[in-house]
Amino acid sequence: xxxxxxxxxxxxxxxxxxxxxxGGVAGLAMAAGGRRAFAASENVLKIGxxxxxxxxxxxxxQTDGYVLELARKSLAKGLTIGGxxxxxVILDRxxxxxxxxxxxxxxxxxxxxxxxxxxPISAPETINPVADACEAAGVPCLSTVMPWEAWYYGRGAKPxxxxxxxxxxxxGFGVHEFLETYVSQWSLIPTNRKVGVLYPNDADGNAIxxxxxxxxxxxxxxxxxxxPYEDGTDDFSAQIAVFKRAxxxxxxxxxxxxxxxxxxxxxxxxGYARHVKICQVAKTGLFPSDxxxxxxxxxxxxxxxxxxxxxxxxxxxxxxxxxxxxxxYENETGKMWTQQLGASLALLDxxxxxxxxxxxxxxxxxxxxxxxxxxxxxxxxxVDFTDGPVPNVSPGPIIGTQWVKxxxxxxxxxxxxxxxxATDPNVPIGAKLIPYNA
Amino acid sequence: MMIWLNQxxxxxxxxxxxxxxxxxxxxxxxxxxxxxxxxxxxxxxAAFGLFVLASRLGLSPFLGLLIVLPxxxxxxxxxxxxxxxxxxxxxxxxxxxxTFGLSIVIDNLLFQQFGADTRSLAPYIGDLSYSSWAITxxxxxxxxxxxxxxxxxxxxGGLQLFLTRTSLGRAIRATAEDPDTVGLIGIDARRxxxxxxxxxxxxxxxxxAFLAMRATFxxxxxxxxxxxxxxxxxxxxxxxxxxxxxxGIVLGVAQSIGAQIDPQGFLITGHVVFLAVLFARLYPSRxxxxxxxxxxxxx
Numbered sequence: 181x182x183x184x185x186x187x188x189x190x191x192x193x194x195x196x197x198x199x200x201x202x203g204g205v206a207g208l209a210m211a212a213g214g215r216r217a218f219a220a221s222e223n224v225l226k227i228g229x230x231x232x233x234x235x236x237x238x239x240x241x242q243t244d245g246y247v248l249e250l251a252r253k254s255l256a257k258g259l260t261i262g263g264x265x266x267x268x269v270i271l272d273r274x275x276x277x278x279x280x281x282x283x284x285x286x287x288x289x290x291x292x293x294x295x296x297x298x299x300p301i302s303a304p305e306t307i308n309p310v311a312d313a314c315e316a317a318g319v320p321c322l323s324t325v326m327p328w329e330a331w332y333y334g335r336g337a338k339p340x341x342x343x344x345x346x347x348x349x350x351x352g353f354g355v356h357e358f359l360e361t362y363v364s365q366w367s368l369i370p371t372n373r374k375v376g377v378l379y380p381n382d383a384d385g386n387a388i389x390x391x392x393x394x395x396x397x398x399x400x401x402x403x404x405x406x407x408p409y410e411d412g413t414d415d416f417s418a419q420i421a422v423f424k425r426a427x428x429x430x431x432x433x434x435x436x437x438x439x440x441x442x443x444x445x446x447x448x449x450x451g452y453a454r455h456v457k458i459c460q461v462a463k464t465g466l467f468p469s470d471x472x473x474x475x476x477x478x479x480x481x482x483x484x485x486x487x488x489x490x491x492x493x494x495x496x497x498x499x500x501x502x503x504x505x506x507x508x509y510e511n512e513t514g515k516m517w518t519q520q521l522g523a524s525l526a527l528l529d530x531x532x533x534x535x536x537x538x539x540x541x542x543x544x545x546x547x548x549x550x551x552x553x554x555x556x557x558x559x560x561x562x563v564d565f566t567d568g569p570v571p572n573v574s575p576g577p578i579i580g581t582q583w584v585k586x587x588x589x590x591x592x593x594x595x596x597x598x599x600x601x602a603t604d605p606n607v608p609i610g611a612k613l614i615p616y617n618a
Numbered sequence: 619m620m621i622w623l624n625q626x627x628x629x630x631x632x633x634x635x636x637x638x639x640x641x642x643x644x645x646x647x648x649x650x651x652x653x654x655x656x657x658x659x660x661x662x663x664a665a666f667g668l669f670v671l672a673s674r675l676g677l678s679p680f681l682g683l684l685i686v687l688p689x690x691x692x693x694x695x696x697x698x699x700x701x702x703x704x705x706x707x708x709x710x711x712x713x714x715x716x717t718f719g720l721s722i723v724i725d726n727l728l729f730q731q732f733g734a735d736t737r738s739l740a741p742y743i744g745d746l747s748y749s750s751w752a753i754t755x756x757x758x759x760x761x762x763x764x765x766x767x768x769x770x771x772x773x774x775g776g777l778q779l780f781l782t783r784t785s786l787g788r789a790i791r792a793t794a795e796d797p798d799t800v801g802l803i804g805i806d807a808r809r810x811x812x813x814x815x816x817x818x819x820x821x822x823x824x825x826x827a828f829l830a831m832r833a834t835f836x837x838x839x840x841x842x843x844x845x846x847x848x849x850x851x852x853x854x855x856x857x858x859x860x861x862x863x864x865x866g867i868v869l870g871v872a873q874s875i876g877a878q879i880d881p882q883g884f885l886i887t888g889h890v891v892f893l894a895v896l897f898a899r900l901y902p903s904r905x906x907x908x909x910x911x912x913x914x915x916x917x
Contacts (some may be wrong), residue, residue: 234726236838238734381882407881412842414635414833415870415884417628418877421621421756437736438842441834445740448748449760467735473834475741477748 225259225266225541227531228273228289230300230310231524235277239437239467240302240325240520246509247524248272251532254498259532261541268532271295275306282306286313297547299531301325301524304383308335311348320547321348322534324527324560325486325520328354328573330387343571347544349551351530351563352523353486353578355391357603361484362392362460363399364602365580366430368613371457374402376428378419378443381408384434384463404428411436416443420450429457437464444477457615458482468516468594471583479585480616482599484578487522487560490598492606495559496529502559516592526560533558561604577604582613620756625878626871627757633850633870634767637863639829639843640850641773642822644862647851649781649794649814652702652713657822657847658840659721659728664690664826665739665835666728672742679739679827687823694819698812721840728837739830747831766828770863773821778859790814849892855899868895 229248233241248270255268271293275282282305289295290313298321300310307323312335314321323331331350337343366373377393379385385408393403406422420443423431431447433440440461447453460482464470471478489506500508505525506517535541538550552571555564565574580600586593597610643657654660664686671682697720705716740747746765750758781787789810792800797807829835829843846869854865869888876887 234729234734234838238729238836238838239736242734409877409881410885413873413877413884414846415628415632415874415877417625417874418621419881421624438834438839441736441738441740442832445748445832446760449750449763450758451750451752453748469735469737470834473736473738473741475738475747476745477740 222542223264223266225268225297225535226293226295227268227270228286228293228295228298228300229270229528230273230275230282230285230289230298230306231302232277232306233274235275236436237277237303237305239469239518241274242467243509243518243521244272244301244524246512247521247528250498250500250505250508250525251528255532259536259541261536262539266541270528275300275310277303277305279305279309283309283313286310287317290314290317290319295319296541296544297322297531297535299323299527301527302520304330304334307331307350311335311350315345315348318347318544320534320544320551322527322531322551323348323350324352324530324576325523326350326352327358327384327387328352328575329391330383332570332573334383334387337570345572347548349554349565349572349574351565351574352576353603354569354573354575355388355395356569357575357578358388358392358462358484359395359399360602361578361580361600362396362432364600365460365482365484365613366401366458368600369457369615371429372427373400373430374404374426374428375430375432376404376423376426378416378431378433378435379405379408380411380435380439382411388434401430411439413439414442416446417450419443420447420452423447424450424452424455427455429455430460431456431458432460432462434463435461437470440464440470441474444474448477453477454617456617458613459616460484465583467518467520468583468592468596471594478583478594480582480614480618482580482582482613482616483596485519485581485596485598486576486578487519487526488579488581488596488598488607489517489522490608490610491522491560491604492608493557493559493561495525496556497532498525498529500559505559510591516594522560526558526563529558530554530556530563561606577601577607579603579607580613582611584611584614620754622875622878624757625874627759628763629871629874630867631760631763631767631870632874633867634770634863635763635828635832635866636846636850636869637774637854637866638766638770639825640847640854640862640866641770641777641859642818642825643844643847644851644854644859645777645821646815646818648859649790650702650706650811650818651710651794652706652717654717654818655714655844656717656721656724656840658842658844659724660690660693660819660822660840661826661829661843662728662835662837662840663693663724664823665830666732666737666837667823668739668827668830669737672739679742679831683823683827686827687820690819690823691816694816694822695812697819698815699808702815703808703811725837725840732837734836736834736836737830738834739827740832743831762831766832769824769828770866773824774859774863777817777821781859786810786813846888849888853892853895 231241258265273285300307302325379389404426406419465483489502491502494501533556534550538546540546586595599613601607646654667686668679668682671677705712750760793810850866854861872891873888876883
């Protein structure tokens with residue numbers, strides 16, 4: 181039963197981190213193995229769910245266990261589609277934050293497990309290789325949580341040309357949403373509108389440098405860019421000197437979390453941080469632990485969220501709302517809620533809706549067609565593929581937020597209120613943005 | 619001009635940090651002939667130990683070292699007896715494999731226990747991680763960076779003195795040279811090696827503490843730190859402890875000057891200097907400037 185997985189593991193060698201994770205996968209395969217008898221029959225729907233549960237991006241996958249448990253509970257009685265009841269099996273896999281591992285998992289899910297729908301999530305390292313494998317094999321695939329430009333153009337689509345993708349779909353924020361959010365957020369506090377930007381020389385950093393920075397400049401912000409740096413840089417004195425000289429009152433960065441911690445401590449040491457009125461970070465500062473590890477320096481850092489517990493929507497799959505999801509997670513794990521909870525559940529919401537609205541969920545072309553016309557409300561808001569900037573993409577919100585010190589007596593040290601809602605005005609604003617050095 | 623001066627000063631301070639994290643690696647290689655690929659993971663292990671003491675018991679990381687360092691010494695002793703000694707019998711390459719395996723085990727056990735959260739010891743040392751002395755308008759010197767450099771000097775200098783001036787130090791060096799012969803003069807080679815491993819792990823524990831105060835860490839951070847430690851040790855001449863301090867500073871200054879020339883120059887300049895020194899060592903006779911050899915010199 182778990183044989184094919186084990187052979188696969190032996191095939192590529194028991195390399196780094198694979199031993200423990202592999203054991204888990206084999207265990208899951210064996211657990212799923214009992215249901216193989218059904219697999220031959222026509223009434224089992226299989227969903228592949230691939231996310232980074234371990235490795236450098238494990239912060240994204242941390243909440244997936246909880247979300248999957250909710251989804252499985254809701255699906256326990258099966259799904260009735262077109263008068264026929266299907267058993268639904270979610271095969272969740274850990275990409276280990278590694279693109280080649282993600283690609284290999286996708287191939288196994290497609291060829292051995294024969295999934296009917298693939299749902300990869302969180303960052304290009306996992307999503308793009310899985311989407312590519314699905315496109316090649318003709319398996320419907322829906323993803324979220326990465327800038328859609330990096331998903332669409334990063335996989336070979338050309339601006340102005342018809343979409344090359346028939347099987348793969350993506351929803352969520354893009355550069356345009358970042359622009360709207362930043363313009364809205366940065367107008368909340370009077371500044372000299374000089375923005376010091378620290379964008380790394382990686383896929384995200386360069387995409388933002390070329391696509392977002394010119395748009396911000398067009399909106400009247402002066403962009404001070406000391407140039408791309410390499411991920412893993414330990415000392416930022418050169419960049420700090422540039423920001424200090426230009427007196428940038430707004431700071432913006434898309435760094436890896438450890439690089440930002442090093443940068444921001446040095447910026448404080450070297451006297452730049454005390455001039456900053458808005459410190460707006462993306463990619464780091466998504467999760468409470470990124471901010472907690474900065475100690476006092478983490479308070480008042482501005483961020484942007486692709487989901488927030490204040491979102492006024494309910495999950496179409498589980499029927500629960502934002503507050504309930506966040507509270508349920510906090511009660512079960514004792515940890516503060518994260519924005520990933522809603523994003524992972526939204527992906528399952530939208531994926532299951534696509535299966536339900538397809539004429540035949542066992543027919544891959546029918547499911548892909550259902551994705552192409554999907555129009556639904558998930559816990560993270562609207563998903564609508566009939567009205568995107570490019571085919572295969574449904575843009576979604578990224579709302580301005582801020583990490584602030586929680587009021588005394590709170591359960592956690594941090595609070596994370598919504599400070600602006602330009603990309604989804606249905607989300608209520610929770611607090612006024614306060615200057616970093618307030 | 620001030621900017622370049624600032625870059626050099628910051629580079630020297632960064633070098634002190636590299637030297638500190640390279641110390642245990644260099645010590646293990648020089649006296650035990652072991653390239654310890656679990657070096658970074660063991661440092662992270664110590665960092666987690668300090669983190670648990672700080673977050674659960676409210677113990678300052680500096681006080682926490684009083685508990686963690688003896689624990690690390692015990693880890694070193696056990697490691698030598700159970701893993702390193704056996705693998706060294708299989709030849710010079712086997713310890714590389716076994717320590718690599720060990721690093722995977724440590725990383726994943728830490729992940730199982732602590733999850734993926736990013737952590738840092740900085741919140742537990744007040745404002746030390748970001749306070750500084752302003753020298754001029756353009757130059758600020760971080761207090762933690764100065765403390766790190768001082769710790770590196772004391773640790774590396776202390777070890778150097780220990781190896782040259784004490785009888786245990788001499789016994790450690792002699793055992794590294796020829797474990798069979800030292801047996802003839804009444805030295806228990808196994809015991810001496812286990813002691814050396816314990817000392818090495820104490821230095822790794824100190825490295826972990828400074829790493830965790832300066833930056834952030836998670837269970838998988840060990841590998842990233844290994845690269846710079848390795849480069850500092852090689853530039854300084856693997857095996858020479860004072861050389862490691864010099865190597866760290868050369869690496870740090872090269873990186874920060876590289877970053878001033880071009881922001882992308884930080885890592886590449888460091889790697890280029892590392893390779894240049896390595897090649898210069900491999901062909902020593904061709905260079906008028908005779909650098910210390912790669913082979914171990916008397917410590």
